[in-house]
Amino acid sequence: MQLDLDGLVARHPAAQPGSPAALRGLDLKVEAGEQLAVIGPSGAGKTSLLQVLACAMQPAAGRLRLGGQDPWALGQAARQALRGRLFLAPQVPPLPPRQRVVTSVLAARLPALSLLRSLRALFYPDDIPGAHAALECFDLGDKLFERVDRLSGGERQRVGLARALLAPASLWLIDEPLSALDPTRALQAMATLTGTARTRGVTLVATLHQVDVALAHFPRIVGLREGRLAFDLPAAQVDAACLARLYAQHEHELRGSAPAGLPEPAPLAPQPVVMHCR
Numbered sequence: 212m213q214l215d216l217d218g219l220v221a222r223h224p225a226a227q228p229g230s231p232a233a234l235r236g237l238d239l240k241v242e243a244g245e246q247l248a249v250i251g252p253s254g255a256g257k258t259s260l261l262q263v264l265a266c267a268m269q270p271a272a273g274r275l276r277l278g279g280q281d282p283w284a285l286g287q288a289a290r291q292a293l294r295g296r297l298f299l300a301p302q303v304p305p306l307p308p309r310q311r312v313v314t315s316v317l318a319a320r321l322p323a324l325s326l327l328r329s330l331r332a333l334f335y336p337d338d339i340p341g342a343h344a345a346l347e348c349f350d351l352g353d354k355l356f357e358r359v360d361r362l363s364g365g366e367r368q369r370v371g372l373a374r375a376l377l378a379p380a381s382l383w384l385i386d387e388p389l390s391a392l393d394p395t396r397a398l399q400a401m402a403t404l405t406g407t408a409r410t411r412g413v414t415l416v417a418t419l420h421q422v423d424v425a426l427a428h429f430p431r432i433v434g435l436r437e438g439r440l441a442f443d444l445p446a447a448q449v450d451a452a453c454l455a456r457l458y459a460q461h462e463h464e465l466r467g468s469a470p471a472g473l474p475e476p477a478p479l480a481p482q483p484v485v486m487h488c489r
Protein backbone atom coordinates (compact mmCIF):
# COMPACT_ATOMS: atom_id res chain seq x y z
CA MET A 212 0.00 0.00 0.00
CA GLN A 213 1.22 3.46 -0.93
CA LEU A 214 1.40 6.16 1.77
CA ASP A 215 1.36 9.89 1.22
CA LEU A 216 1.54 12.49 4.00
CA ASP A 217 1.69 16.17 3.18
CA GLY A 218 2.10 18.78 5.94
CA LEU A 219 0.41 16.40 8.36
CA VAL A 220 -0.37 17.69 11.84
CA ALA A 221 -1.76 15.40 14.55
CA ARG A 222 -2.67 16.09 18.16
CA HIS A 223 -3.77 13.52 20.73
CA PRO A 224 -7.34 14.21 21.90
CA ALA A 225 -6.17 13.95 25.55
CA ALA A 226 -3.18 16.29 25.10
CA GLN A 227 -2.97 19.31 27.44
CA PRO A 228 -4.46 22.43 25.80
CA GLY A 229 -1.63 24.55 24.39
CA SER A 230 0.86 21.66 24.32
CA PRO A 231 2.68 21.14 21.00
CA ALA A 232 1.13 18.72 18.49
CA ALA A 233 2.58 15.18 18.41
CA LEU A 234 3.21 15.52 14.63
CA ARG A 235 3.97 18.99 13.29
CA GLY A 236 3.85 19.22 9.51
CA LEU A 237 5.12 15.86 8.32
CA ASP A 238 5.83 15.16 4.63
CA LEU A 239 6.40 11.51 3.73
CA LYS A 240 5.89 9.37 0.63
CA VAL A 241 6.21 5.59 0.78
CA GLU A 242 5.79 3.32 -2.24
CA ALA A 243 3.91 0.01 -2.03
CA GLY A 244 6.22 -2.73 -0.73
CA GLU A 245 8.81 -0.33 0.76
CA GLN A 246 10.27 -0.97 4.20
CA LEU A 247 11.20 1.84 6.51
CA ALA A 248 12.29 2.18 10.11
CA VAL A 249 11.29 5.24 12.11
CA ILE A 250 13.80 6.23 14.78
CA GLY A 251 14.14 9.16 17.15
CA PRO A 252 14.24 10.01 20.82
CA SER A 253 11.41 9.27 23.21
CA GLY A 254 8.43 11.56 22.57
CA ALA A 255 9.51 12.28 18.97
CA GLY A 256 6.12 11.13 17.62
CA LYS A 257 6.97 7.64 16.35
CA THR A 258 3.94 5.91 17.88
CA SER A 259 1.70 8.85 16.94
CA LEU A 260 2.78 8.44 13.31
CA LEU A 261 1.77 4.76 13.36
CA GLN A 262 -1.57 5.68 14.97
CA VAL A 263 -2.28 8.18 12.20
CA LEU A 264 -1.34 5.61 9.53
CA ALA A 265 -3.57 3.04 11.24
CA CYS A 266 -6.51 5.50 11.08
CA ALA A 267 -6.65 5.41 14.87
CA MET A 268 -5.98 9.17 15.15
CA GLN A 269 -7.43 11.76 12.79
CA PRO A 270 -5.02 14.40 11.49
CA ALA A 271 -5.73 17.95 12.66
CA ALA A 272 -4.34 19.43 9.41
CA GLY A 273 -2.51 18.42 6.26
CA ARG A 274 -3.13 15.57 3.87
CA LEU A 275 -3.13 11.81 4.41
CA ARG A 276 -3.56 9.24 1.62
CA LEU A 277 -3.44 5.48 2.18
CA GLY A 278 -3.49 3.51 -1.05
CA GLY A 279 -4.59 6.72 -2.79
CA GLN A 280 -7.56 7.27 -0.47
CA ASP A 281 -8.14 9.85 2.25
CA PRO A 282 -9.46 7.62 5.03
CA TRP A 283 -11.23 10.48 6.79
CA ALA A 284 -13.13 11.46 3.64
CA LEU A 285 -14.59 7.94 3.40
CA GLY A 286 -17.82 6.81 5.01
CA GLN A 287 -17.54 4.74 8.18
CA ALA A 288 -18.03 1.38 6.41
CA ALA A 289 -15.43 2.18 3.75
CA ARG A 290 -12.97 3.41 6.39
CA GLN A 291 -13.50 0.19 8.34
CA ALA A 292 -12.81 -1.81 5.17
CA LEU A 293 -9.59 0.18 4.68
CA ARG A 294 -8.59 -0.51 8.32
CA GLY A 295 -9.03 -4.21 7.52
CA ARG A 296 -6.15 -3.87 5.03
CA LEU A 297 -3.83 -2.44 7.71
CA PHE A 298 -2.18 -4.31 10.53
CA LEU A 299 -1.01 -2.41 13.62
CA ALA A 300 1.13 -4.25 16.19
CA PRO A 301 1.26 -2.03 19.29
CA GLN A 302 4.21 -2.29 21.71
CA VAL A 303 2.03 -4.26 24.12
CA PRO A 304 -0.35 -6.42 22.05
CA PRO A 305 -3.94 -6.30 23.34
CA LEU A 306 -4.37 -10.06 23.80
CA PRO A 307 -7.32 -11.18 25.96
CA PRO A 308 -5.64 -12.87 28.97
CA ARG A 309 -7.82 -15.99 29.18
CA GLN A 310 -7.73 -16.71 25.46
CA ARG A 311 -5.67 -19.55 23.95
CA VAL A 312 -2.72 -18.46 21.84
CA VAL A 313 -4.19 -20.18 18.76
CA THR A 314 -7.38 -18.08 18.99
CA SER A 315 -5.41 -14.88 19.58
CA VAL A 316 -3.22 -15.45 16.54
CA LEU A 317 -6.09 -16.38 14.25
CA ALA A 318 -7.98 -13.25 15.37
CA ALA A 319 -5.69 -11.39 12.95
CA ARG A 320 -7.82 -12.86 10.14
CA LEU A 321 -11.12 -11.49 11.47
CA PRO A 322 -11.20 -8.48 9.10
CA ALA A 323 -11.41 -10.93 6.18
CA LEU A 324 -14.24 -13.02 7.69
CA SER A 325 -18.00 -12.57 7.73
CA LEU A 326 -19.62 -11.84 11.11
CA LEU A 327 -20.82 -15.44 11.37
CA ARG A 328 -17.40 -16.93 10.62
CA SER A 329 -15.76 -14.46 13.01
CA LEU A 330 -18.02 -15.57 15.86
CA ARG A 331 -17.44 -19.21 15.02
CA ALA A 332 -13.65 -18.67 14.91
CA LEU A 333 -13.73 -17.37 18.49
CA PHE A 334 -14.87 -20.82 19.68
CA TYR A 335 -13.52 -23.19 17.00
CA PRO A 336 -10.11 -22.22 15.62
CA ASP A 337 -10.45 -22.95 11.89
CA ASP A 338 -6.82 -23.01 10.74
CA ILE A 339 -4.71 -24.61 13.44
CA PRO A 340 -1.88 -25.52 11.00
CA GLY A 341 -1.76 -21.90 9.76
CA ALA A 342 -1.58 -20.58 13.34
CA HIS A 343 1.11 -23.12 14.18
CA ALA A 344 3.21 -22.16 11.13
CA ALA A 345 3.01 -18.44 12.03
CA LEU A 346 3.99 -19.16 15.65
CA GLU A 347 6.86 -21.40 14.55
CA CYS A 348 8.41 -18.43 12.72
CA PHE A 349 8.76 -16.80 16.14
CA ASP A 350 9.86 -19.97 17.93
CA LEU A 351 6.49 -20.34 19.67
CA GLY A 352 5.08 -23.50 18.04
CA ASP A 353 4.89 -25.24 21.42
CA LYS A 354 2.65 -22.48 22.86
CA LEU A 355 -0.24 -23.04 20.42
CA PHE A 356 -2.77 -24.08 23.09
CA GLU A 357 -1.27 -22.15 26.00
CA ARG A 358 -3.37 -19.47 27.67
CA VAL A 359 -2.18 -15.94 26.90
CA ASP A 360 -1.91 -14.99 30.60
CA ARG A 361 0.60 -17.81 31.12
CA LEU A 362 3.07 -16.36 28.62
CA SER A 363 6.06 -14.19 29.45
CA GLY A 364 6.15 -10.56 28.21
CA GLY A 365 8.52 -11.52 25.40
CA GLU A 366 6.32 -14.45 24.33
CA ARG A 367 3.26 -12.20 24.25
CA GLN A 368 5.13 -9.72 22.12
CA ARG A 369 6.09 -12.50 19.69
CA VAL A 370 2.44 -13.70 19.56
CA GLY A 371 1.52 -10.12 18.63
CA LEU A 372 4.07 -10.22 15.80
CA ALA A 373 2.96 -13.68 14.60
CA ARG A 374 -0.48 -12.16 14.00
CA ALA A 375 1.01 -10.00 11.25
CA LEU A 376 1.73 -13.13 9.19
CA LEU A 377 -1.97 -14.07 9.20
CA ALA A 378 -3.50 -10.62 8.77
CA PRO A 379 -5.04 -9.89 5.33
CA ALA A 380 -3.06 -6.63 5.25
CA SER A 381 -0.94 -4.82 2.70
CA LEU A 382 0.48 -2.42 5.31
CA TRP A 383 2.19 -3.52 8.53
CA LEU A 384 2.68 -0.90 11.22
CA ILE A 385 4.90 -2.36 13.90
CA ASP A 386 5.59 -0.36 17.06
CA GLU A 387 8.79 -1.21 18.93
CA PRO A 388 8.69 -4.91 18.03
CA LEU A 389 11.82 -5.75 20.03
CA SER A 390 11.19 -4.00 23.36
CA ALA A 391 10.68 -7.28 25.30
CA LEU A 392 12.90 -9.62 23.23
CA ASP A 393 16.41 -10.91 23.89
CA PRO A 394 19.00 -10.08 21.19
CA THR A 395 18.81 -13.47 19.41
CA ARG A 396 15.01 -13.50 19.26
CA ALA A 397 15.04 -9.84 18.23
CA LEU A 398 17.17 -10.60 15.17
CA GLN A 399 15.03 -13.65 14.30
CA ALA A 400 11.83 -11.55 14.60
CA MET A 401 13.26 -8.76 12.44
CA ALA A 402 14.42 -11.20 9.76
CA THR A 403 10.98 -12.90 9.70
CA LEU A 404 9.05 -9.62 9.45
CA THR A 405 11.22 -7.99 6.79
CA GLY A 406 11.63 -11.23 4.78
CA THR A 407 7.89 -12.02 4.77
CA ALA A 408 6.89 -8.45 3.99
CA ARG A 409 9.33 -8.44 1.05
CA THR A 410 8.00 -11.75 -0.33
CA ARG A 411 4.39 -10.60 -0.09
CA GLY A 412 4.95 -7.03 -1.26
CA VAL A 413 3.60 -5.67 2.03
CA THR A 414 4.60 -2.12 2.99
CA LEU A 415 6.37 -2.22 6.36
CA VAL A 416 6.77 0.72 8.73
CA ALA A 417 8.42 -0.11 12.06
CA THR A 418 9.46 2.15 14.92
CA LEU A 419 12.66 1.11 16.62
CA HIS A 420 14.78 2.29 19.51
CA GLN A 421 17.67 0.01 18.45
CA VAL A 422 19.36 2.14 15.82
CA ASP A 423 21.87 -0.59 14.92
CA VAL A 424 19.01 -3.04 14.19
CA ALA A 425 17.18 -0.40 12.12
CA LEU A 426 20.29 0.27 10.02
CA ALA A 427 21.01 -3.44 9.53
CA HIS A 428 17.49 -4.53 8.51
CA PHE A 429 15.84 -1.55 6.77
CA PRO A 430 16.82 0.09 3.49
CA ARG A 431 15.25 3.45 4.44
CA ILE A 432 15.45 5.30 7.76
CA VAL A 433 13.20 8.14 8.85
CA GLY A 434 14.42 10.21 11.81
CA LEU A 435 11.75 12.02 13.81
CA ARG A 436 12.38 14.67 16.39
CA GLU A 437 9.76 16.80 18.18
CA GLY A 438 7.10 15.70 15.72
CA ARG A 439 9.10 16.79 12.66
CA LEU A 440 11.10 15.00 10.03
CA ALA A 441 14.79 15.28 10.95
CA PHE A 442 15.92 13.18 7.97
CA ASP A 443 14.66 10.59 5.48
CA LEU A 444 17.66 8.70 4.08
CA PRO A 445 18.83 5.36 2.72
CA ALA A 446 20.30 3.40 5.64
CA ALA A 447 23.80 3.57 4.09
CA GLN A 448 23.72 7.38 4.32
CA VAL A 449 22.75 7.60 8.00
CA ASP A 450 26.03 8.53 9.64
CA ALA A 451 27.20 9.38 13.11
CA ALA A 452 26.60 13.13 12.56
CA CYS A 453 22.91 12.53 11.57
CA LEU A 454 22.38 10.41 14.66
CA ALA A 455 24.18 12.84 16.95
CA ARG A 456 21.83 15.63 15.76
CA LEU A 457 18.74 13.40 16.04
CA TYR A 458 19.53 12.31 19.59
CA ALA A 459 21.10 15.58 20.84
CA GLN A 460 20.28 15.91 24.57
CA HIS A 461 18.97 12.32 24.47
CA GLU A 462 22.32 10.58 23.91
CA HIS A 463 21.60 8.02 26.65
CA GLU A 464 18.82 6.58 24.41
CA LEU A 465 21.53 5.55 21.95
CA ARG A 466 23.49 3.67 24.59
CA GLY A 467 24.25 0.15 23.44
CA SER A 468 22.67 0.67 20.03
CA ALA A 469 24.80 3.32 18.38
CA PRO A 470 26.74 2.24 15.30
CA ALA A 471 30.50 2.59 15.34
CA GLY A 472 31.69 6.17 14.90
CA LEU A 473 29.21 7.84 17.22
CA PRO A 474 30.90 9.25 20.33
CA GLU A 475 30.05 7.32 23.49
CA PRO A 476 27.66 9.35 25.65
CA ALA A 477 29.08 10.65 28.92
CA PRO A 478 28.28 8.27 31.79
CA LEU A 479 25.27 9.33 33.81
CA ALA A 480 26.10 10.84 37.19
CA PRO A 481 25.11 8.55 40.09
CA GLN A 482 21.68 9.50 41.37
CA PRO A 483 20.77 9.56 45.08
CA VAL A 484 18.38 6.78 46.06
CA VAL A 485 15.24 8.07 47.78
CA MET A 486 13.83 5.61 50.31
CA HIS A 487 10.13 5.93 51.08
CA CYS A 488 9.45 4.65 54.62
CA ARG A 489 6.07 4.37 56.31
Ligand SMILES: Nc1ncnc2c1ncn2[C@@H]1O[C@H](COP(=O)(O)OP(=O)(O)OP(=O)(O)O)[C@@H](O)[C@H]1O
Pocket residue numbers: 223224225226227232233251252253254255256257258259260
Ligand atom coordinates in the same frame (compact mmCIF):
# COMPACT_ATOMS: atom_id res chain seq x y z
N1 LIG B 1 -2.44 9.30 24.65
C1 LIG B 1 -1.82 10.48 24.63
N2 LIG B 1 -2.42 11.58 25.10
C2 LIG B 1 -1.81 12.79 25.06
N3 LIG B 1 -0.57 12.99 24.56
C3 LIG B 1 0.08 11.93 24.08
C4 LIG B 1 -0.51 10.62 24.09
N4 LIG B 1 0.39 9.75 23.54
C5 LIG B 1 1.47 10.49 23.22
N5 LIG B 1 1.29 11.78 23.53
C6 LIG B 1 2.26 12.88 23.31
O1 LIG B 1 2.59 12.91 21.92
C7 LIG B 1 3.98 13.14 21.75
C8 LIG B 1 4.58 12.03 20.89
O2 LIG B 1 4.44 10.81 21.60
P1 LIG B 1 4.73 9.41 20.93
O3 LIG B 1 4.24 8.35 21.87
O4 LIG B 1 4.21 9.42 19.56
O5 LIG B 1 6.34 9.42 20.90
P2 LIG B 1 7.34 8.24 20.64
O6 LIG B 1 8.40 8.79 19.74
O7 LIG B 1 6.62 7.03 20.17
O8 LIG B 1 7.94 7.99 22.08
P3 LIG B 1 8.51 6.61 22.75
O9 LIG B 1 9.78 6.29 22.02
O10 LIG B 1 8.78 7.02 24.16
O11 LIG B 1 7.45 5.55 22.62
C9 LIG B 1 4.60 13.22 23.16
O12 LIG B 1 4.75 14.58 23.47
C10 LIG B 1 3.56 12.58 24.02
O13 LIG B 1 3.56 13.16 25.31
